[in-house]
Structures are given as C-alpha cells and as structure tokens.
Amino acid sequence: MSRPVLEVQDIVKTYGEGEATVHALAGVTLTVERGEYLAIMGSSGSGKSTLMNILGCLDVPSSGTYRLDGVDVSELNEAQLALVRNRRIGFVFQSFNLIPRTSALANVELPLAYQGVKPAARRERALAALDLVGLANRAEHDPNQLSGGQQQRVAVARALVSEPALLLADEPTGNLDSKSTRDVLAILDSLNNEGRTVVLITHEDEVAAHARRVIRLVDGQIVQDVRNRPLDAARIREEVGA
Amino acid sequence: MxxxxxxxxxxxxxxxxxxxxxxxxxxxxxxxxxxxxxxxxxxxxxxxxxxSLKALGTNTLQVQGGRGGATGYRTDLTLDIVKALQDKESAPDVKSVSPVVSSSQTVTFGDTSYDVNQVIGTYPSYFEASNSKVGTGGGFTDEDVDQASRVAVIGATTASEVFGTVDPVGQQIGIGGQIFSVVGVLEKKGSTGFNDPDDVVIAPLSAVQRALTGYGPVSSITVEAVNADAVASAKAEITSILNAKMHVAEGARSTPYQIRDASQLLxxxxxxxxxxxxxxxxxxxxxxxxxxxxxxxxxxxxxxxxxxxxxxxxxxxxxxxxxxxxxxxxxxxxxxxxxxxxxxxxxxxxxxxxxxxxxxxxxxxxxxxxxxxxxxxxxxxxxxxxxxxxxxxxxxxxxx
Incomplete structure (x- = not known):
C-alpha cells in the first residue's frame, strides 16, 4: 500500500478573536488511505464544511498539518495551492457550480484548460469523462438546459477529468430528488470500485450508507469513526458474489 | 494555459x-x-x-500707420512715403509698393443693392502683391490711376451677389452713390478664413479717394519684396525709410507704424x-x-x-x-x-x-x-x- 491520500494531524480552525472566538475545528486527526470511500457526517455547525474546505485547499487551518498525497499543503503559497486544487483534487458541490452560459463539454474541459492540456486532447478526455457519467449526448448543452441530476453528473465528470488523487463531494445529493440521488451515488460508487478515493460530506444516513467508512463530527471533533466494510475485503466479497 | x-x-x-x-x-x-x-x-x-493667409501672398509686407507714437512730426502714411519706398536706391529689395485705402460701401446695380465688405483703392501692382488674379475682363492701369478713371475690378462673391447670372464686365455700378464701370472680375480665391477675400471691389486709388474717401492718408501700404527670401531685408529697408521720414529716434521702443509680414501673421x-x-x-x-x-x-x-x-x-x-x-x-x-x-x-x-x-x-x-x-x-x-x-x-x- 502506498502513502495515504490524506493525512490530517491535529487540525484546528478558529474564526474571530478574543471572546468571540469560534472553534470550528478543535483538533481533528484523520488518515484516509488510497481507494477509501469516506463519509463525513455531522449536523450543521459541526465543522464538517470547514473540514471539507480545508481538505479541498480552499481554506487554510489555523494550526496543525495537512498532507495531501504526501505534500504538506499548509506550507504552500497561493499559486501552488491553485496547482494542487487543479491536479490533485476534484470538487463536487452541493449547488453544482457549473459555469453558466458555458456548454457541459467546456465546463468539463475547464480544469484541463487551466492545466494547459492541448485542445484536441482536452476534448477527447472531457468527452470520455462525460461518457462515464452517461451524458456524452448532452455535451453541447448549457447548464440551464440540463436537469439538476444531469448538472451534478456534469460536475462529477468535471471533478474526475483531471484524474485527481481525491474526489471531494460536499453534500452532492443535497439538492437532488431521489432518482437523481441514486444516479449520482451510483456513479460515485463505481468510481470508488475502480479504486478512486472519495470523500463525501452528508447529513443523510442513506447517503452515508454507500461509504465504506463513516466519521461523525460534533463541535469540531471526531466522535465516531466506523468502518462499514473493510477496505479490501469488501471488494473481494463483492467480486466473489457472496 | x-x-x-x-x-x-x-x-x-x-x-x-x-x-x-x-x-x-x-x-x-x-x-x-x-x-x-x-x-x-x-x-x-x-x-x-x-x-487664407497664404492667399494674401507670402512675399508681401503690410505697413500700417496711425499708431500715435509721439515724434512731434507727421506720422501718417502718405503718398510721399509711398514714393520714398519706391526708391530703388534705398530699397533695392522692394519690388512694388501699393498704397491702399479701404472702406465699406454699398454697391448698387439696377434694383440690387449689396453691402460689399471692402472697397479698395490702390495701384495696379496691388493685384500681384495680394495674389489677386483677374479672371474675366482686365485690371486697370497706371494711366487709370493718373486720370482717376471710374473703373473697378470686383471679387467673385461680389460679382455673384450683385449681378447674379449677368456678365458684370462692361456694366455700370454705383459704389457709395458714385458710378463706376466694371472692367474685370477676380478669380475666386475661396472662402477659407474668417472674412471672405472674394467679397471685394478694387479701383484706382485716385478714383476712390476723389469719389469716396477724400484725400487723406492711406490706410495701409502693401509692399511686395522681390522674392520670398528678400522679405526680411525689405522689411529692414522699409523700417529705416519710415524711421527717417517719421523722425523716429534711434532705438525707440515704439514706432508709429507697424510692419507685418504674412509669416508673422501666420x-x-x-x-x-x-x-x-x-x-x-x-x-x-x-x-x-x-x-x-x-x-x-x-x-x-x-x-x-x-x-x-x-x-x-x-x-x-x-x-x-x-x-x-x-x-x-x-x-x-x-x-x-x-x-x-x-x-x-x-x-x-x-x-x-x-x-x-x-x-x-x-x-x-x-x-x-x-x-x-x-x-x-x-x-x-x-x-x-x-x-x-x-x-x-x-x-x-x-x-x-
């Protein structure tokens, strides 16, 4: 087994100063191995979004170290962080966050464009990613011509097109109906089965049930860390069909 | 990227x-x-x-008088001064000297009455000095000046305003109530400046003085230098003649006259x-x-x-x-x-x-x-x- 994808050591995040200080994260330590499927649960205000933002390099912790794919992220400057977000992390947001008035294909191509991939290669890889989420026939549609479920699948395609080490999903099904939720979760499941590391944030038990490991946050601390299915054993059992 | x-x-x-x-x-x-x-x-x-200034001619100098300047002597521009300027000995760079009297007059022809901008009385040399070419008909001669002939050359604008489509050459017009006969029409210079150079009547100096302005001093003297390069030396010659005539002291700060050349005006x-x-x-x-x-x-x-x-x-x-x-x-x-x-x-x-x-x-x-x-x-x-x-x-x- 190679090095862990995520290594979080005693991360603290505080907002404000003096008496108004809020401890959003009060010392979180977490290690996520390659190929894991982790769900972070917690009620609102538990610090799960803060944790997600830090894991996604959108925010920096007040103290503690965070190693992503072996790289100490807390020491990087803004330009290097942009590079890390581009190469190593794929984001899926609750509100899809596709760029308006821009075709699904162009949206998926975007991370590759920032990477400097040539247009022809970019298009090929973006189409392949769209095909993976079953939307190859919608490539030229603008976001407002797609249903919520379809938009979220485009967002998943965009997140995985740059082959990131980590797929981060922040309440990916929060704005979706039950059918679309099943579609999107099915895609995440299959991506994990192919060996991709997936971290998703949710407050729904049904969604968390898809994950192999569930941690619970309360007041900025991990209070529960449950492995639903062992990492490798699970896959073996599925393959045998027991 | x-x-x-x-x-x-x-x-x-x-x-x-x-x-x-x-x-x-x-x-x-x-x-x-x-x-x-x-x-x-x-x-x-x-x-x-x-x-419009170029149309005035670049070889020319304009002498204007009547600027006071207490020398205790007459400082008007007179025909005496004109004669002095024409002297080839003291002013070798001067080609021609044309005294100019000008006034604004009403020109009549038949029922038409028109206020012409400038009626100029001068010598024939003025035509060349002021870059005015006669288009149809002819100009007037030194003889006309001597005899104070009532002849006039009119500008293109004046011609069209007064005569319309009638050919002006040979017609009799009234200028300020006096009868003049039109002998020629100037070529159009084109209206390019603040006043129209084609709105003009040019007649012999003596005729204009006798009929219209009286025999006072002339309003200005237009001097043509022999060529463009001689303008500066002509100016110096004119200055010394005028200083002598008007008894301007050596190194006086103001002179009773002003000499302007086209380039200065420009x-x-x-x-x-x-x-x-x-x-x-x-x-x-x-x-x-x-x-x-x-x-x-x-x-x-x-x-x-x-x-x-x-x-x-x-x-x-x-x-x-x-x-x-x-x-x-x-x-x-x-x-x-x-x-x-x-x-x-x-x-x-x-x-x-x-x-x-x-x-x-x-x-x-x-x-x-x-x-x-x-x-x-x-x-x-x-x-x-x-x-x-x-x-x-x-x-x-x-x-x-």
Missing amino acids: SFWEVFKFAVRGVSANKLRSGLTVLGILIGVAAVILLVAVGNGSAKSVED ATRTETAETFTVLLGAVAGISLVVGGIGITNIMMVSVTERTREIGIRKALGAPRRVILTQFLIEATLLSLAGGGLGVGAALIGGNFKIVGIQPVIVPSSVLLALGVCVAIGLFFGSYPASRAAGLRPIDALRYE
Missing part, C-alpha cells in the same frame, strides 16, 4: 452581457470620436487660417488656432476619462456578479494570473472596441463640415486616442481585475 485560451474566456465574458458591454463601448466610442473630431476641427480651422493666427485645438482636445479628453470610469464601473459590476464563477474557477485551479489576465483583457476589449468604433465614427464625421469648418483629421490624434484606449482599459480595468484575482476561493464560492 495559453494567452489565446484566456482571450477566449474574456471574449465569452464580454459577449455574455451584450447590452451592458455595448453601452460601455458607446461611452468610450463617444470619447474617442470626440477627441479625434474636435482636434480635427481645431486643426481644420488652423489650416483654413493658414490657407504665426499669431496659428498659435491662436493651436490654443483652440488644445482646448477642444482637453474637453474631449474629459469625456474619454468619463468613458474610462464607465469601464471601471461595469467591470466592478461584472466582477461582483461573477464572484461565484470566479470562485468556481479558482476551486478548479485557475491561477491568480489567469483570472487577472482574463478581466484585464475584458476591460481592454471593451475599450478597444469603443476606440475602434470611435475612430470609425470620427473618420465618417470628418467628412462633414462642423460649424463651418472642414475638419482635418490628424493621424497622430487617431494613434493617440487608440493608445489612450488601451491604457484606459488596462488602467481602469486593473482595479476590478485585481479584486477578482484576489478573491479567496472560499469567500467567492460562498457569495450569493
């Missing part, structure tokens, strides 16, 4: 809101067109002054016109700056409106530089589009007369306006662009 790629993002950003982009472009368009056109108008008026008038141009340009420049502020305003709105989009782009790994470049290109595109269209509008507008002046477009003003446009785009776009680039992705994504 290539520049071309960022450029395409910027084009998409600008075209996403066509009406807003269009209005911003309009602001710059008006500014640029105003700068180019107003400078062209100023330049056109300077050029017309220049042309310089003063051109200077005036240039001041005029600078003034117009400054006014137009203000509107260009206002247009530039419009760009800042629109880019600020655009950045605010697209905060979320910027957040998404940053989350996907857009480097700060790419965001900055994108918004700078957007601003520059707006100002360049405005600039280009403004130049087009100015080029079209330059074909029409504006307040009676044919604008003459200065190529450097076009380049300047376009350069200023790019500068405006970069300058006024830089604040919104750096604000967009400086947004923290987490804040930008949370923005509603």
Whole structure:
C-alpha cells in the first residue's frame, strides 16, 4: 500500500478573536488511505464544511498539518495551492457550480484548460469523462438546459477529468430528488470500485450508507469513526458474489 | 494555459452581457470620436487660417500707420512715403509698393443693392502683391490711376451677389452713390478664413479717394519684396525709410507704424488656432476619462456578479494570473472596441463640415486616442481585475 491520500494531524480552525472566538475545528486527526470511500457526517455547525474546505485547499487551518498525497499543503503559497486544487483534487458541490452560459463539454474541459492540456486532447478526455457519467449526448448543452441530476453528473465528470488523487463531494445529493440521488451515488460508487478515493460530506444516513467508512463530527471533533466494510475485503466479497 | 485560451474566456465574458458591454463601448466610442473630431476641427480651422493667409501672398509686407507714437512730426502714411519706398536706391529689395485705402460701401446695380465688405483703392501692382488674379475682363492701369478713371475690378462673391447670372464686365455700378464701370472680375480665391477675400471691389486709388474717401492718408501700404527670401531685408529697408521720414529716434521702443509680414501673421493666427485645438482636445479628453470610469464601473459590476464563477474557477485551479489576465483583457476589449468604433465614427464625421469648418483629421490624434484606449482599459480595468484575482476561493464560492 502506498502513502495515504490524506493525512490530517491535529487540525484546528478558529474564526474571530478574543471572546468571540469560534472553534470550528478543535483538533481533528484523520488518515484516509488510497481507494477509501469516506463519509463525513455531522449536523450543521459541526465543522464538517470547514473540514471539507480545508481538505479541498480552499481554506487554510489555523494550526496543525495537512498532507495531501504526501505534500504538506499548509506550507504552500497561493499559486501552488491553485496547482494542487487543479491536479490533485476534484470538487463536487452541493449547488453544482457549473459555469453558466458555458456548454457541459467546456465546463468539463475547464480544469484541463487551466492545466494547459492541448485542445484536441482536452476534448477527447472531457468527452470520455462525460461518457462515464452517461451524458456524452448532452455535451453541447448549457447548464440551464440540463436537469439538476444531469448538472451534478456534469460536475462529477468535471471533478474526475483531471484524474485527481481525491474526489471531494460536499453534500452532492443535497439538492437532488431521489432518482437523481441514486444516479449520482451510483456513479460515485463505481468510481470508488475502480479504486478512486472519495470523500463525501452528508447529513443523510442513506447517503452515508454507500461509504465504506463513516466519521461523525460534533463541535469540531471526531466522535465516531466506523468502518462499514473493510477496505479490501469488501471488494473481494463483492467480486466473489457472496 | 495559453494567452489565446484566456482571450477566449474574456471574449465569452464580454459577449455574455451584450447590452451592458455595448453601452460601455458607446461611452468610450463617444470619447474617442470626440477627441479625434474636435482636434480635427481645431486643426481644420488652423489650416483654413493658414490657407487664407497664404492667399494674401507670402512675399508681401503690410505697413500700417496711425499708431500715435509721439515724434512731434507727421506720422501718417502718405503718398510721399509711398514714393520714398519706391526708391530703388534705398530699397533695392522692394519690388512694388501699393498704397491702399479701404472702406465699406454699398454697391448698387439696377434694383440690387449689396453691402460689399471692402472697397479698395490702390495701384495696379496691388493685384500681384495680394495674389489677386483677374479672371474675366482686365485690371486697370497706371494711366487709370493718373486720370482717376471710374473703373473697378470686383471679387467673385461680389460679382455673384450683385449681378447674379449677368456678365458684370462692361456694366455700370454705383459704389457709395458714385458710378463706376466694371472692367474685370477676380478669380475666386475661396472662402477659407474668417472674412471672405472674394467679397471685394478694387479701383484706382485716385478714383476712390476723389469719389469716396477724400484725400487723406492711406490706410495701409502693401509692399511686395522681390522674392520670398528678400522679405526680411525689405522689411529692414522699409523700417529705416519710415524711421527717417517719421523722425523716429534711434532705438525707440515704439514706432508709429507697424510692419507685418504674412509669416508673422501666420504665426499669431496659428498659435491662436493651436490654443483652440488644445482646448477642444482637453474637453474631449474629459469625456474619454468619463468613458474610462464607465469601464471601471461595469467591470466592478461584472466582477461582483461573477464572484461565484470566479470562485468556481479558482476551486478548479485557475491561477491568480489567469483570472487577472482574463478581466484585464475584458476591460481592454471593451475599450478597444469603443476606440475602434470611435475612430470609425470620427473618420465618417470628418467628412462633414462642423460649424463651418472642414475638419482635418490628424493621424497622430487617431494613434493617440487608440493608445489612450488601451491604457484606459488596462488602467481602469486593473482595479476590478485585481479584486477578482484576489478573491479567496472560499469567500467567492460562498457569495450569493
């Protein structure tokens, strides 16, 4: 087994100063191995979004170290962080966050464009990613011509097109109906089965049930860390069909 | 990420809101067109002054008297002085001397009555000195001057005003109630200045003095130098003759006369016109700056409106530089589009007369306006662009 994808050591995040200080994260330590499927649960205000933002390099912790794919992220400057977000992390947001008035294909191509991939290669890889989420026939549609479920699948395609080490999903099904939720979760499941590391944030038990490991946050601390299915054993059992 | 790629993002950003982009472009368009056109108008008026002065003849000097200057002697310009100036010994660089009396008179022909701008009484040499060519008919001769013949040569404007379609040559006209016969019509010089050089009647000096102005001093003396290079030496010769005649003390600070040459006149008038141009340009420049502020305003709105989009782009790994470049290109595109269209509008507008002046477009003003446009785009776009680039992705994504 190679090095862990995520290594979080005693991360603290505080907002404000003096008496108004809020401890959003009060010392979180977490290690996520390659190929894991982790769900972070917690009620609102538990610090799960803060944790997600830090894991996604959108925010920096007040103290503690965070190693992503072996790289100490807390020491990087803004330009290097942009590079890390581009190469190593794929984001899926609750509100899809596709760029308006821009075709699904162009949206998926975007991370590759920032990477400097040539247009022809970019298009090929973006189409392949769209095909993976079953939307190859919608490539030229603008976001407002797609249903919520379809938009979220485009967002998943965009997140995985740059082959990131980590797929981060922040309440990916929060704005979706039950059918679309099943579609999107099915895609995440299959991506994990192919060996991709997936971290998703949710407050729904049904969604968390898809994950192999569930941690619970309360007041900025991990209070529960449950492995639903062992990492490798699970896959073996599925393959045998027991 | 290539520049071309960022450029395409910027084009998409600008075209996403066509009406807003269009209005911003309009602001710059008006500014640029105003700068180019107003400078062209100023330049056109300077050029017309220049042309009209050139039409007066560049070899000529004008002596004007009656400026007081207490010397205790007569300082009027008299025919005696004219004779002295004609002396080849003391004034070898002078080709001809033409005394001029001028007055404004009413010209009548049949039922037509017309106030002519200038009735000039002079010598025949005046025609050459003042660059006036006789078109039809003929001029008058020294003999006519000696005999005070009632003959007149009229300007093109006067001819058409008084005679209409009738051929003026050989007709009798009344000038200030006195009968003169028209012997010739001058070629058109073209109206280029503040007064029309074609609105004129030229008659023998003695006839005009006898019939209209009386035998007083002449209003001015037009002196023609032998060639353009001799103007300065002719001027010196005239000065010394006049000083002697009028008893002006050596090194006197003011003289009772004034000698003006066309180039001097040209310089003063051109200077005036240039001041005029600078003034117009400054006014137009203000509107260009206002247009530039419009760009800042629109880019600020655009950045605010697209905060979320910027957040998404940053989350996907857009480097700060790419965001900055994108918004700078957007601003520059707006100002360049405005600039280009403004130049087009100015080029079209330059074909029409504006307040009676044919604008003459200065190529450097076009380049300047376009350069200023790019500068405006970069300058006024830089604040919104750096604000967009400086947004923290987490804040930008949370923005509603």
